Amino acid sequence: MDELRKARHSSFGTSVVSAIRDYAKGERYDIKSGSVEKLTLPESDVLYYEMEDGSWFCVRPSGTEPKIKIYYGVTGTGLHNAQGKLDTLRENVLTVVKKFLYE
Ligand SMILES: O=P(O)(O)OC[C@H]1O[C@H](O)[C@H](O)[C@@H](O)[C@@H]1O
Numbered sequence: 046m047d048e049l050r051k052a053r054h055s056s057f058g059t060s061v062v063s064a065i066r067d068y069a070k071g072e073r074y075d076i077k078s079g080s081v082e083k084l085t086l087p088e089s090d091v092l093y094y095e096m097e098d099g100s101w102f103c104v105r106p107s108g109t110e111p112k113i114k115i116y117y118g119v120t121g122t123g124l125h126n127a128q129g130k131l132d133t134l135r136e137n138v139l140t141v142v143k144k145f146l147y148e
Pocket residue numbers: 106107108109110114
């Protein structure tokens with residue numbers, strides 16, 4: 046989590062990040078402008094990435110197992126379109142996250 050937090054990725058492969066919410070720091074960082082806003086939710090070790098196409102994903106360590114959990118949200122014109130977006134986003138994110146975990 047710390048390395049991911051420090052890296053402040055502006056993209057994961059072809060998936061472009063527009064803002065990163067860091068709930069541990071209580072800050073939302075806008076990639077393009079570099080501006081930082083305060084978050085109001087309670088402190089938690091969670092990183093939430095807002096993507097340029099309106100999708101999002103969120104990373105947190107499990108509280109019960111030695112695992113990182115990643116949650117995704119996409120919208121599409123239909124199920125097939127949304128599934129395609131999800132597959133692309135997940136593949137792009139996992140390619141980067143696996144490097145942090147295994148290298
Ligand atoms: O996602 P984790 O932190 O591993 O927690 C997994 C689960 O653990 C417990 O069973 C809690 O009661 C659940 O609310 C939680 O979903």
